[in-house]
Amino acid sequence: MAKPISIEVWNPSGKYRVVSTKPMPGTRWIRLLTDQDCRVEICTEKKTILSVEDIIALIGNKCDGVIGQLTEDWGEVLFSALRRAGGTAFSNMAVGYNNVDVNAANKYGVAVGNTPGVLTETTAELAASLSLAAARRIVEADQFMRAGLYDGWLPNLFVGNLLKGQTVGVIGAGRIGSAYARMMIEGFKMNLIYYDLYQATRLEKFVTAYGQFLKANGEQPVTWKRAATMEDVLREADVISLHPVLDKTTYHLINKERLSIMKKDAVLVNASRGPVIDEAALVEHLKLNPMFRVGLDVFEEEPLMKPGLAEQKNAVVVPHIASASKWTREGMATLAALNVLGKIKGYPVWSDPNSIETFLNESSQPPPASPSIVNAKQLGLPSSKL
Ligand SMILES: NC(=O)C1=CN([C@@H]2O[C@H](COP(=O)(O)OP(=O)(O)OC[C@H]3O[C@@H](n4cnc5c(N)ncnc54)[C@H](O)[C@@H]3O)[C@@H](O)[C@H]2O)C=CC1
Ligand SMILES: O=C(O)C(=O)CO
Numbered sequence: 001m002a003k004p005i006s007i008e009v010w011n012p013s014g015k016y017r018v019v020s021t022k023p024m025p026g027t028r029w030i031r032l033l034t035d036q037d038c039r040v041e042i043c044t045e046k047k048t049i050l051s052v053e054d055i056i057a058l059i060g061n062k063c064d065g066v067i068g069q070l071t072e073d074w075g076e077v078l079f080s081a082l083r084r085a086g087g088t089a090f091s092n093m094a095v096g097y098n099n100v101d102v103n104a105a106n107k108y109g110v111a112v113g114n115t116p117g118v119l120t121e122t123t124a125e126l127a128a129s130l131s132l133a134a135a136r137r138i139v140e141a142d143q144f145m146r147a148g149l150y151d152g153w154l155p156n157l158f159v160g161n162l163l164k165g166q167t168v169g170v171i172g173a174g175r176i177g178s179a180y181a182r183m184m185i186e187g188f189k190m191n192l193i194y195y196d197l198y199q200a201t202r203l204e205k206f207v208t209a210y211g212q213f214l215k216a217n218g219e220q221p222v223t224w225k226r227a228a229t230m231e232d233v234l235r236e237a238d239v240i241s242l243h244p245v246l247d248k249t250t251y252h253l254i255n256k257e258r259l260s261i262m263k264k265d266a267v268l269v270n271a272s273r274g275p276v277i278d279e280a281a282l283v284e285h286l287k288l289n290p291m292f293r294v295g296l297d298v299f300e301e302e303p304l305m306k307p308g309l310a311e312q313k314n315a316v317v318v319p320h321i322a323s324a325s326k327w328t329r330e331g332m333a334t335l336a337a338l339n340v341l342g343k344i345k346g347y348p349v350w351s352d353p354n355s356i357e358t359f360l361n362e363s364s365q366p367p368p369a370s371p372s373i374v375n376a377k378q379l380g381l382p383s384s385k386l
Helices: 028-034 052-059 076-084 102-107 120-135 138-146 175-188 201-216 230-236 256-260 279-288 326-345
Strands: 007-010 016-020 038-043 065-068 089-092 111-113 167-171 191-195 224-226 239-242 267-270 293-296 315-317
Touching (some): 016 326, 028 038, 028 326, 052 065, 052 076, 076 102, 089 326, 120 175, 120 239, 120 293, 120 326, 167 230, 175 191, 191 201, 191 230, 201 224, 256 279
Parallel strands (some): 016 065, 065 089, 089 111, 191 224, 239 267, 267 293, 293 315
């Protein structure tokens, strides 16, 4: 017999059963659910990544909705199990939902929520941190200090790259890519080149206005360019940060060939999804080009790194923590819980998933709506007029 899964239960007499596959930061998300007659069951298993079988056991025979994680494989098997248990609501505690088969969810009439907006700045700040850490060799220098190797200032010690006046390249200039671009432009007076399927009009206007401000102050103005091809970004930029969604069009977007056209001393940052880079090709490139540096938050086969990556001094690696600020993680939990609650209660879907502040305001009741349901149209869910 399978070992029972350990859980923590809130409001045992609640009418609706909502399962969270992981403990999540804060308590507001729990309160919002229990106040609305939900029994909340939180999986407290020590195991980091739950299997499909573990989640089927959690869903059980009666489950109205599940809050899940980006490490879980939400496809046909789980959505059919959820539907059999009477459930129609699922939310990822993440903005990216490449772990979710939305077609399967549609087939079983399950709403799929995600958590955009609340993590935009936090994620962009981590991408900016990785850019700086890689450009200025901060991790290498830290290790050198701790190893007791510092025996005095030297003209050639840990020389890195100056950002001011250089070009920042952004691939995927959506919410996070645009926020990152602004940080690098405003903070370090970098010029912008970006590639996206859509024009980033607000970002372009910001750079134009900031350039005019600098010029009026007698400083060198910053500039922007929307690249016709991704290769243009790779050839021209000194620091390149990847922020697209992961789908068929972005899988191995950065491969051996594209790495070879980048500047030999470029900095490449990835805080989107690991498979956007062919990581084995990247390891080879790092070995052959010691001046080329990367900052990685995500990996092709998490939690693993491809062989050789950990040994490369020109790589800064952190464990998928880009959205890990307290405010953001509590906000993600709140949005995910409200996505599930909204569907269970038959609330409409918030009409602008980018404007979620009202759901995050702790001193007021959130509006009766699901903040962000990605398959609302396919399921014919009503849109909130609030
Ligand atoms: N490392 C982490 O902890 C985090 C990672 N993410 C990842 O970042 C991604 C982006 O998040 P947001 O900015 O909120 O999403 P978004 O939807 O606002 O931006 C994504 C952009 O990528 C563009 N894009 C799509 N296909 C493309 C292609 N083939 N070439 C170039 N651009 C393309 C889209 O047009 C869009 O502008 C998420 O999907 C998620 O995978 C998000 C948050 C935290
Ligand atoms: O939200 C996401 O997509 C993440 O990767 C975690 O914040």
